[in-house]
Amino acid sequence: MENKYNLSEREAKFLLKKSLVELIHANSRLEKVNTTFPQTKTIVEGMSVSGISMDDVQIILNLKNAYQYILNEQASFTLNVAKKINSFVSYNESLDWGVVRYGDVGIHGVNYTPSIPVEADVAQHIETILSNDLTSTTYRALKYMYYAMRTQIFWDGNKRTALIATNYIMLLNGNGILHIDESHLEVWNRLLSEFYETNNDEAIIEWTYNHCIFGIDYKL
Structure with missing residues (x-):
């Protein structure tokens, strides 16, 4: 699996900034936020929208703050960066945001139950995934995400945190952006459930690579 894109830092940041509202809107759908795209854009721009619950507004603003963080951060990706992303994503939502989960959680719709993560083991596993120079940086980013x-590293917001963290890894490497459009959610959720049950990520990584990675395509 090769990198689809090899963008410069300037191109990569330009792409992410231009895609920001679209990414926030798509990521909010994971929490069943039902704002329209124009409503999401209005909230991101700091204006109020009538008829939208404060909980939904909080989710959108949390996503905005998380994306602003990765646009300004320059450090290599580590568990500490993931924790910082989660601290924005889960602010005022989670039992405890920005820390590795220290109790049991379940995942709706599957029999698989994740064990309580050990922080040192998680940090080492992330380092192992991202340091595998026999694979492309895009593949490593997707491997990390799933x-x-x-x-379920954190108490809440794990999918949103992983999506934004993956976009940060791809930003650092100029690999484009990861965008799971609302029209793809049904297929993605089915593949994700299968992955949770089997721990075989080959199918969902290949599908994500083929359908959800975008960049800048120049036409000569």
């Missing part, structure tokens, strides 16, 4: 989701 590991993080299945492990």
Whole structure:
């Protein structure tokens, strides 16, 4: 699996900034937020929208803050960066945001139950995934994302945190953006459930690579 894109830092940041509202809108759908795209854009721009619950507004603003964080951060990706992303994503939502989960959680719709993660083991596993120079940086980013989701590293916001963290890894490497459009959610959720049950990520990584990675395509 090769990198689809090899963008410069300037191109990569430009792409993420231009896609920001679209990404926030798509990520909010994971929490069943039902704002329209124009409503999401209005909230991101700091204006109020009538008829939208404060909980939904909080989710959107948390996503905005998390994306702003990765646009300004320059450090290599580690568990500490993931914890910082989660601290934005789960602010005022989670039992305890920005820390590795220290109790049991379940995942709706599957029999698989994640064990309580050990922080040192998680940090080492992330380092192992991202340091595998026999694979492309895009593959490593996707491998990390699905590991993080299945492990349920945090108390809440694991999918949103993993998506934004993956976009940060791809930003650092100029690999484009990861965008799971609302029209793809049914297929993605089915593949994700299968992955949770089997711990075989080959199918969902290949599908994500083929359908959910975008960049800048120049036409000469």
